[in-house]
Amino acid sequence: MSHFQTDTEISKQRCRKFRKRILEISQQVQALHIGSAYSCTEIVDCIYYCLMHKDGDGQFLDTFLMSKGHGCMIQYAILEEIGILSRQDMDMYCKAGGRLGCHPDYGNPGIAASTGALGHGLSMALGMAYAEKAQGKNSTVYCVVSDGELQEGSTWEATLMASSLKVNNLVAFVDNNDFQSLGRTSITHPSFYPVVEKYLSFGWEAIEVDGHDTQAIYAAVKSRKGDRPLMVICKTTKGKGVSFMENVPIWHYRSPNPDEYRQALAEIGANET
Amino acid sequence: MRNTFSATLYECAKADPRVYIVVADISPAGSMAKFQTEYPERFINVGVAEQVMIGIAAGLALKGCRPFAYTIATFSLYRPFEMVRNDLGYQNLPVTVVGMGAGIIYSTLGGTHHTQEDIAVAGAIPNMQILAPCDPLECTDATRYCATENNGPMYLRIGKAGEPTLTENAVEPFVFGKLRYLRRGEDVCIISYGVIMKLAQEIADHLQSTGKSVSLVSCHTIKPLDRDGIERALHTHKHVIVIEEHAPQGGVAPQTKQIAWDTAARCRLDTFTLKDEFIHNYGSYENLLASHGISRELILAKIGNP
Numbered sequence: 001m002s003h004f005q006t007d008t009e010i011s012k013q014r015c016r017k018f019r020k021r022i023l024e025i026s027q028q029v030q031a032l033h034i035g036s037a038y039s040c041t042e043i044v045d046c047i048y049y050c051l052m053h054k055d056g057d058g059q060f061l062d063t064f065l066m067s068k069g070h071g072c073m074i075q076y077a078i079l080e081e082i083g084i085l086s087r088q089d090m091d092m093y094c095k096a097g098g099r100l101g102c103h104p105d106y107g108n109p110g111i112a113a114s115t116g117a118l119g120h121g122l123s124m125a126l127g128m129a130y131a132e133k134a135q136g137k138n139s140t141v142y143c144v145v146s147d148g149e150l151q152e153g154s155t156w157e158a159t160l161m162a163s164s165l166k167v168n169n170l171v172a173f174v175d176n177n178d179f180q181s182l183g184r185t186s187i188t189h190p191s192f193y194p195v196v197e198k199y200l201s202f203g204w205e206a207i208e209v210d211g212h213d214t215q216a217i218y219a220a221v222k223s224r225k226g227d228r229p230l231m232v233i234c235k236t237t238k239g240k241g242v243s244f245m246e247n248v249p250i251w252h253y254r255s256p257n258p259d260e261y262r263q264a265l266a267e268i269g270a271n272e273t
Numbered sequence: 274m275r276n277t278f279s280a281t282l283y284e285c286a287k288a289d290p291r292v293y294i295v296v297a298d299i300s301p302a303g304s305m306a307k308f309q310t311e312y313p314e315r316f317i318n319v320g321v322a323e324q325v326m327i328g329i330a331a332g333l334a335l336k337g338c339r340p341f342a343y344t345i346a347t348f349s350l351y352r353p354f355e356m357v358r359n360d361l362g363y364q365n366l367p368v369t370v371v372g373m374g375a376g377i378i379y380s381t382l383g384g385t386h387h388t389q390e391d392i393a394v395a396g397a398i399p400n401m402q403i404l405a406p407c408d409p410l411e412c413t414d415a416t417r418y419c420a421t422e423n424n425g426p427m428y429l430r431i432g433k434a435g436e437p438t439l440t441e442n443a444v445e446p447f448v449f450g451k452l453r454y455l456r457r458g459e460d461v462c463i464i465s466y467g468v469i470m471k472l473a474q475e476i477a478d479h480l481q482s483t484g485k486s487v488s489l490v491s492c493h494t495i496k497p498l499d500r501d502g503i504e505r506a507l508h509t510h511k512h513v514i515v516i517e518e519h520a521p522q523g524g525v526a527p528q529t530k531q532i533a534w535d536t537a538a539r540c541r542l543d544t545f546t547l548k549d550e551f552i553h554n555y556g557s558y559e560n561l562l563a564s565h566g567i568s569r570e571l572i573l574a575k576i577g578n579p
Contacts, residue, residue: 106335106364113335114364117355123325124360127332127340134314135336154356157325165317 011214013272014049015041018077019241020270021090025073026255029094031102035239035251037073039177039211040144043234044074046217047142048082051171062139063128065112067121068146068175069103070252075110076100084110119152121145122172126162129170129229143172148180151189156202162229163203170229171221175211177238179249199231211236241268274431274468275373276303277409278416282341283308285420286315292420293333295319297326297344299373302434323352330368331360339367339420341429345379346372346388350395350428361426362398368426369419370395375405375430376518377547378468380558384551388430393523395428396496403495404449405430407470408439411493414447422449432468439470440491450494452502458486462510464503464525466492469518469562475569476516492525503529507538514576515544516567522549543576 018041026032044066052062066075076093079085085100085108092098099108103116113124125143132139149155162170174195178185185192199206205224209216211234220232238252239245242264256264265271279301286292286308293315294308300318309316319326323344330340342349349372350357361368372391379386395401402425406412412431419427440447443455452464461480465473470491477489488510492499507513507529515526526544533542547565554564562568 113331114359117359119324120328120356120360123328123356124332124335126325127329127334128336129332130317130329131333131336131338154324154328157319157322158328161319161322161325161329164320 008215011042011045011049015045016269016272018045018074018081019268020265021077021080022073023256023261023264023268023270025090025093027261028091030255031094031253032073032255033070033102033253034073034255035245035248036068036071036146038240038242038245039236039238040068040071040175040234041074041240042212042214043144043173043175043217043236044078046214047144048078050214050218051140051142051221053139063112063132063141065115065121065125065128065141065143066104067115067125067143067149068118069115069121071144071146071175072102072104075104079110118146118149119154122149122155122158122162125172126158126165126167126170129167130165133167133169140169140171143170145172145174147174147176147178147185147192150174150192150195159199159202159204166228168226168228171232172229173217173232173234175236176233177236179238179247179252181249181252183249195233199233204228205230206233208233208235210234212240243267274406274409274412274436275301275434277412278371278431279303279305279308281413281416282420285417286312289339289420290315291337291339293317293330293338293340295326295330295333295340295342297321297323297348299344301343301373323348324356327353327356327360327370331356331364331366334366334368335364341369341371341419343371343373345386346375346391346430347386349373350388350391354394357395357426358398362400365400365425367424369423369429370427371429371431373431374433376468377552377561378432378558380561381555383555384553387552389547389552390520390523391428391430392495392519396523398426401426401428401496403428403430404493405467405495406493407466407468407491408436410438410440411447411491415493418447418449430467436468437471439474443491447493450497450499452499452506453491453493455489455491456487458488460486460510461512461514462488462490462506463514463516464490464492464506464529465516466495466525467518469516469567472562472567472569473516476514476572479569479573495525498525498528500532503532504536504538507533507536507540507542510540512541512543512576514572515542516572517544517546518562518567519546520549521546545572545575
């Protein structure tokens with residue numbers, strides 16, 4: 001357990017570093033879901049640095065599946081930091097001859113499944129968790145879904161089934177930034193909220209936390225009863241950390257120009273990394 | 274076929290703890306009850322939720338299992354198509370998607386329960402392989418292959434129940450990826466697969482009774498297609514006939530025509546497929562086939578051998 005790094009200041013420092021790295025990559029290519037990566041930075045950081053167990057050789061015993069594949073830049077940045085992806089991999093992101101694209105590809109180091117089309121990840125995570133439980137492994141499958149994915153019927157098929165199968169080694173997180181391509185989720189679907197009650201009624205444990213508070217995310221997982229799947233609804237801000245990106249849908253996809261890049265670096269506190 | 278499927282899968286599950294089955298509120302009869310009783314953790318019923326059926330199967334495969342996903346063909350392939358394409362095809366996972374009651378065998382259930390274009394749909398997915406056994410014995414071989422040797426996504430197209438045995442005296446064994454001669458002749462070669470092989474056999478019997486030397490071939494592996502085997506059939510027979518319970522596009526018939534052109538075959542080639550039309554009429558399986566121009570009499574008349 002010694003590798004768990006839950007100290008608040010250290011977590012913040014890591015997340016600043018990852019946001020800075022994503023900004024650096026944003027200057028290489030135009031294709032980047034920067035706002036989506038920033039909204040789940042603390043969630044994915046917490047999974048890798050605070051929740052997933054390793055064996056004596058440093059290999060992860062638990063599994064992480066990024067169902068909201070468009071947010072994968074944060075996963076790539078972390079995988080680079082921990083040595084699973086190389087700097088060359090990142091330099092070649094979305095370039096001819098590179099192996100990393102805008103969505104995670106199974107077969108690349110550290111990638112548990114191919115995602116990108118929404119509504120696939122939770123079902124696969126469920127199958128993975130079920131398999132590991134049936135095989136007698138004491139492991140957990142962590143999965144991050146977007147709030148947009150909660151509009152996919154397939155996600156609710158998986159939600160119902162995870163409960164019916166009593167898959168208690170499945171821990172999922174909703175990156176609830178309340179944004180989708182054409183605007184606020186809460187405006188598109190006035191009945192979208194409350195989310196916690198929906199998951200509770202489907203037989204899951206469910207809790208809502210501040211999705212940018214690593215300690216709160218960690219505590220939500222660690223305090224679970226553990227007899228059923230857990231959904232952590234993480235209230236987040238799309239584009240978190242850069243004022244002109246926050247809650248502005250265009251930053252779902254575009255990359256900053258040089259002036260915006262410099263301002264963004266300053267706002268995330270890049271000098272402190 | 275579904276009984277031999279379940280009997281074979283049960284035997285494979287006994288031998289290999291990696292064999293799982295995920296069903297969507299439809300379960301094969303026969304030995305599946307034993308499977309469910311003896312290996313309850315490896316029998317998963319998702320209910321009426323086909324997308325998660327494929328997703329769970331993908332997740333199981335990603336953790337080293339060899340799952341089968343099973344329901345009526347239209348619901349195992351069409352309803353969760355993007356899951357079949359992305360989760361299984363794109364990731365190249367060893368999952369067998371079983372399409373039970375494929376084709377138009379569910380004649381009275383109407384077009385919502387028919388799969389007239391499943392070979393074209395499944396075959397268009399890179400990595401996807403397709404097996405379509407013609408009788409319960411061949412279904413045993415095909416199921417065993419899927420459970421023990423197959424290493425990628427597979428669409429296993431089977432009938433339902435009560436199909437006759439056609440291959441007990443076959444002159445060749447089942448070999449994945451190869452045409453299988455059930456009988457060998459020199460004049461006419463009839464190529465077919467799946468449940469409609471019974472009709473192909475009747476045509477072969479009739480032609481033999483008129484003095485023709487007839488080959489009858491089960492093209493059980495539709496993808497990867499045995500192109501060399503089809504080329505040989507086209508070049509060693511005077512007349513090749515393809516009988517296929519599938520739309521005119523994307524099946525064995527158009528591919529046979531393509532091979533004939535590519536290899537400058539000189540034989541006569543007749544193909545019989547379903548039309549590119551939904552079926553709105555009812556009746557028996559044979560009634561529906563006949564409405565699309567496929568029956569013993571219609572085929573014999575077309576080939577000039579009434």
